[in-house]
Amino acid sequence: MADKSNFTLPLVISAGIHIGVLIVLVMGVDFSEKPKPQPQASAPVVQAFVVDQKQITQHVEKLKAEKRETLRKEKVRQDELDRQAKLAVQKREQEQAKIKKLERERKQKEIETKNATAAAKAAQLKQKQEKQKAQEAEVFRKQKEKERKASEEAAKKAADKRKQEEAAAKKxxxxxxxxxxxxxxxxxxAERKRIAEEKARQQQEQMMQDALAAEQAELSQTRNKQVMNEVQRYTSMIRATIQRNLVVDESMRGKTCRVFVRLATDGFVTGTKILSGDPVVCRAAKAAINKAGRLPVSTEPDVYNKLKEINLTVQPEFN
Structure with missing residues (x-):
């Protein structure tokens, strides 16, 4: 029990310190402000906290093992107490049977004593020659009386012993x-302590998940902005390539054509479709696309996925 107390006190102190730190951190957060980037130097602090939590978890597992051992020992001790109680009951039943037997013997001896007394009284009425017989009967009666008293004493001792055993069993x-x-x-x-530790662990995990989610959202937003910039840049390059190969005349001035283009990963044109616009401009735009054969496309998958099927508006340019 002393060893268990030595382990419990440091665990309680450690758990209390960590819970206090978590409460201070939560109360100190200003939720009205936008999340600020954390410096890289904070990583060692988080790592130290995780390592400490791992030690706490290992310590809890050790306490659980000790708890199981304590329960096992308690069961062995309990089984021994039950065995002793059963033996006491059996012994008490044997004593009760003995008492009943002694009681029957006492009654039998009382009968015998009465018979002897009656014989003594009858002997007194007889002739003097039977006086010796009467005296012998009296001696016999006294002996039986002594045996009866001895039986009663033994019965009393047995009853006292039974009471003592019952008291011991009750104790x-x-x-x-x-x-x-x-x-x-x-x-x-132990269950209340386990629940408190589990709650603290869940709070810690939630804080880490929230921080990771915020960081992931920021990275995703930055990446999306980069991808859109690249898409716009390559779209401009595709339009410029089509313009270089576009044959124009005055009848196209001010007119446009909207065309769908499908591109392979290397920029090769795998399909085109006129969507709307001036027929002359559309024929010239399709011819310019076929003449180019390949159009500029990014090797980055995120950018390519937004360029592999695009709708372009072609408008002839005049110097």
Whole structure:
């Protein structure tokens, strides 16, 4: 029990310190402000906290193992108490049977004593020659009376012994109940402690998940902006390539054509489709696309996925 207390106190202190740190951190956060980037130097602090939590978890597992060992020992002790109680019951039943037997013998001896007394009284009425017989009967009666008293004394001692054994059995039962109540209380305290530690662990995990989610959102927003910039740049390059290969005349001035283009990963044109616009401009735009054969396309998958099927508006340019 002393070893268990030595482990419990440091664990409680450690858990209390970490819970206090978490509460201070939560109360100190200003949720009205936007999240600020954290410096790289904070990483060692998080790592130290995680390592400490791991040590706490290992310590909890050790306490659980000790708890199981304590329960096993308690069961062995309880089984021994039950065995002793059963032996006491058996012994008490044997003593009761003995008492009943002695009681029957006492009654039998009382009968015999009465018979002897009657014989003594009858002998007094007889002739003097039977006086010796009467005296012998009286001696016999006194002997039986002595045996009866001895039987009563033995019965009384047996009853006292039975009472003592019952008192001992009751004391053992009370002790067992006291230990069972103490064990239930210990289990309840351990469960409350486990729930508190689990809550602290969940709060820590939630804080880490929130931080990772915020960082991921920021990275995703930056990446999307970069991808859109690249898409716009390559779209401009595709339009410029089509313009270089576009044959124009005055009849196209001010007119446009909207065309769908499908591109392979190397920029090769795998399909085109006129969507709307001036027929002359559309024929010239399709011819310019076919003449180019390949159009500029990014090797980055995110950018290519937005360029592999695009709709372009072609408008002839005049110097």
């Amino acid at each position: 053992a039962a009370d002790e067992r109940k006291r230990k069972e109540d103490a064990e239930r209380k210990r289990k309840a305290d």
